[in-house]
Amino acid sequence: MAYTVGIVGAAGYAGVELARILLGHPDFELRAITSNADAGQALGSVYPAFAGVEGAGDLVFSTHDDPVLTTCDAVFLAVPHTAALAAAPGLLDAGVTVIDLSADYRLSDPGTYERWYGVSHTSPELLQDRAFGLPELFAEDLDRAAERHAAGAPALVACAGCFPTATSLAAAPAVRMGWVAEGGPVVVDAISGVTGAGKSANARTHYCSADENVEAYNVCRHRHTPEIEQILGLDGRVVFTPHLAPLKRGLLSTVTLPLAPSAASLTAEEAVSAYRSFYEGRPFVRVLDAGQVPKTSSVAGSNACQIGLAVNHEASALIAIGAIDNLCKGAAGQAVQCANIVFGLDERRGLPLVALPV
């Protein structure tokens, strides 16, 4: 039996990645793809990979107010922040489960949201019961959402952002196991491919700007900072510097964590072993052997996350590195993974497990 789903904002990069996955998903039937900018155009003409593909190329974008959305079992919101504030309450009222890829319902504290995003939160009452969409670290949240859904009530899932996903999957086990020293900066230097900058054509996304270049951006003011701090429980300690590199898909987060005195003699092998126990049974997270490093090309196009670990004993620090595909595990894939769980399906259902080997 297929559940019906829709995508609001399907013409953006995360949205079309959702379309790719949902069109091949055995349990979801894609009923509506919306884009105010591209309404009336066919999917195959906006994204030529779908041109001429039976059952996909001819799908036509409708506008965000498409009435079909309220008839779906679930709707994915692949929209900028504030647009989810506008759409989610109505869908939930109509009984539709909402899988939100935007930042609107991620931060538990509406005050933090307002400080970092510069706008008021218009439905803070929804924050309490929303599930945080990062299944490997917030399993209970999603289990509660699944129960709710099974009981006939719509659920709201706030999927984690791309940088917080890679960063937290790499750092959370260390934090939760008490390895991290109290006080002092936790440094997150991350590198993203250009799809992370979105579909908008501008001076920064021009091929001739991005090619053969690496640069930092939004230094000390990237909005994923409070989200990382919230997930890891490291308020005011995260120094997050994102970088842009010349590739399409891929995100690598290198996290340097000062070790607590009690963890001063931790070896990389012990860290790997503890991480593997932590992530046991989670098919998308792959903790590499000590001495191995994650590569973004090893996960691109898939929902996988690779994690590598090393210890610097002289400086007493753990280096935890996470690699994901920012559009898949960092956005669309994770959203479908969450939806699978909410609908009671195997979390792998319909999701690409392996990247192209070359």
Added chain:
Amino acid sequence: MAYTVGIVGAAGYAGVELARILLGHPDFELRAITSNADAGQALGSVYPAFAGVEGAGDLVFSTHDDPVLTTCDAVFLAVPHTAALAAAPGLLDAGVTVIDLSADYRLSDPGTYERWYGVSHTSPELLQDRAFGLPELFAEDLDRAAERHAAGAPALVACAGCFPTATSLAAAPAVRMGWVAEGGPVVVDAISGVTGAGKSANARTHYCSADENVEAYNVCRHRHTPEIEQILGLDGRVVFTPHLAPLKRGLLSTVTLPLAPSAASLTAEEAVSAYRSFYEGRPFVRVLDAGQVPKTSSVAGSNACQIGLAVNHEASALIAIGAIDNLCKGAAGQAVQCANIVFGLDERRGLPLVALPV
């Protein structure tokens, strides 16, 4: 029910692409992957995309003489030329169907083979009954192989090369419909990504040589020339110049065909319409609207071929452009497509239909 298969040469780029496809194929069970150079190593350590993937990462390369091969229903040969000459006869004798990705059984005339490859053909008697593996143009060949296979006899399929596949899919309908003038050069200028140069690390495949560079190579002496001429029936007329461009996967072939007087008034729209009839029912070939151009990024990772057509009336020429993924439709995907047909399955079975949209 699953058929058992093996891959000889599974550590090369076409071989590992075969592994990727076959590991996800619902009707084939991958029993052996061989590589003399990497024997004893795990797939996941040679290609880290498979690291930690259940049922894949731990597969271990055996040597080319692995006895498991002769117990398989089919073996794919992803080896350089002459290595297939060495392997195919024995496998066929053992009753194993052989899907050969090398050049060894492509050319009908062993003399042509010997002239272009500089070695003697050691099993010319197999050429007569081999099927030419380009399903959209040689359907009868594969139907015969399927009958043979159904009757319990092993089949030999000689899959088309990457440049011949894109070039012929773009040009063959025009030739078969009699649009091409007699005499004069038919110019094939094609561009390939660097996976086309293979896994060997050398001065040409070094990142710092290939990046930010385009160049021609093997001008007037690329071995795919006689294969293109054979498929199209254009002996001695093809001027084939392959080029290398800085991308991983993707092959674009631009074919300029002089129009016969009888086709002088052909329009692009008429050409598109005739091509669509020609390829009706072939799910992987997508003929674009007049005015549209194929993109390699629209087919990369999939088994699709996009074709674009334009007419230059002043110079009386048809420009036919084909785009494929050289490792998929140009190698491993086409091989599996052929195997599907030989085993009586839907030709799409287990094959990626759509590229990543971004």
Added chain:
Amino acid sequence: MAYTVGIVGAAGYAGVELARILLGHPDFELRAITSNADAGQALGSVYPAFAGVEGAGDLVFSTHDDPVLTTCDAVFLAVPHTAALAAAPGLLDAGVTVIDLSADYRLSDPGTYERWYGVSHTSPELLQDRAFGLPELFAEDLDRAAERHAAGAPALVACAGCFPTATSLAAAPAVRMGWVAEGGPVVVDAISGVTGAGKSANARTHYCSADENVEAYNVCRHRHTPEIEQILGLDGRVVFTPHLAPLKRGLLSTVTLPLAPSAASLTAEEAVSAYRSFYEGRPFVRVLDAGQVPKTSSVAGSNACQIGLAVNHEASALIAIGAIDNLCKGAAGQAVQCANIVFGLDERRGLPLVALPV
């Protein structure tokens, strides 16, 4: 002694390449850089390579009507077509020599201009005396312009386009030496880097569209077609298909010329030798040994053109390949080379002779 110069359209890619070259030129003093869109901004803030560079970073863009322009010895027009029609007559009237990088004065026949560019030519009377700016093939034109300039009269130089430059340098010697058969298409398949698509940020120049992709564009309708035909004297015979590849700078043109019966036995070595005589004394053109191929990375950033030659005797065709940097020899570098000649300087003056080796 320094001549004073200005650049109209200095914020585009060809314009800023002119700025780079002229700022380092020992005989030209850059007095004005104009850009209506960026007027008031500093060069170093629009192009951060100049940020903080003494004597360059603080140069401020003025508008196209900057009165300083009419006081210069020469003005370079790096503007789209029709904008040069608007600017050149006034500058010439003011006694300023004009080096035009646009297409406006390239085509000798205003009717051809109007047919391909869709606008009327408003100063066809200037076409007769303009010099065609491709020094290696139109030396007399530039000598006449130099005489004119020496005599105190302003000169107008219409610099060749990027594709015509690479194509004609590769093909013209063969045509002029009578090697090319009469009748039949002359096929020009060329590949350009993305700087060739200009500074405008749009769906095609977005990194995520251009990266890992090759495609043809403007098939059968690229406006450089009549320019190539004019230079080579091959009216109605050129089938020109430009392609876009994922690199910043670089243009490779592969020209396939049918050989005349009298040239049927030409060898590549003979062709190389004849080409070397043809280009003797021209420091920017480098004819490679037979068997060698030009690389765009070997000329990027420099004003050089590499040429490679091969002969296909079976199909009776010469393959002539030219590689240039589209922004340098294909635009700004060639413009400065022309200006050097017009001002009586060594043509190499101030121009980069060698690309980065890696």
Added chain:
Amino acid sequence: MAYTVGIVGAAGYAGVELARILLGHPDFELRAITSNADAGQALGSVYPAFAGVEGAGDLVFSTHDDPVLTTCDAVFLAVPHTAALAAAPGLLDAGVTVIDLSADYRLSDPGTYERWYGVSHTSPELLQDRAFGLPELFAEDLDRAAERHAAGAPALVACAGCFPTATSLAAAPAVRMGWVAEGGPVVVDAISGVTGAGKSANARTHYCSADENVEAYNVCRHRHTPEIEQILGLDGRVVFTPHLAPLKRGLLSTVTLPLAPSAASLTAEEAVSAYRSFYEGRPFVRVLDAGQVPKTSSVAGSNACQIGLAVNHEASALIAIGAIDNLCKGAAGQAVQCANIVFGLDERRGLPLVALPV
């Protein structure tokens, strides 16, 4: 008057960049280029950018024992570590000034050298008087070397490594001004282009491995770690994680420094202002305005270093980012800059000040 120079190891990437610069240098005459692997070959055939270039393409590589070397005024050693140990003493004995690009004479303490490089130092007596080749931070060293050279004695310059150069130019002013807290890790996350991995063709430098990929490497064990600690005086505190990104030239180092209580209220603007005073009169270092970020594409091909600064007050950290071209300011350009100083020339002499703007 020209000084005579030679390059040992001229066929590697740093060596050929030296050749490029020295061939265009007005005060140095390149007498010998050596390469044991390519001895007998012409520069233009190994690096086709030089093919056909007058006075360069025909230069022939000799072996490392070329007797011409001992007749030069200075010799540049662009060799792997230990090879400089083998070559420098003899050259110095012959009265030749040595500009060493290897790591052999960088570390002041031979014990540290032996611990990190795994070999004994065979001429520790030379360490005391060698100048450390990072002119903006070790001006006195180079002044002393210049005096020595002016007095007729040969000098030994140990040029800084690529990561230490970018990292130290970004971090040293903060350290020297006392802004950095005592204790706790100083995190250096740096990104290098693939030229940093050298000319050797291997699995890591293969285009199809490096393209569309970012990864860390040599985590916690990169040999530039002790060099950074020595320059900055931060023994045992540097956590250095280098990353590889898909570009040819360029190195970006992001340094996160915990602020001392006395510097807790430092603003980015104050930091910029202090840095500009620190680097006053140094033409290659460009400290960007607060809010601006350095780009590797803004320095590639030039000897420039761009520095960007930001302050995270909540976590009390300074983020200092440096961008250089790893082959130029990170290797060959810096070596020539040092040689200029030692020979009493303007440090800019013969060096590229500005990157290609696009």
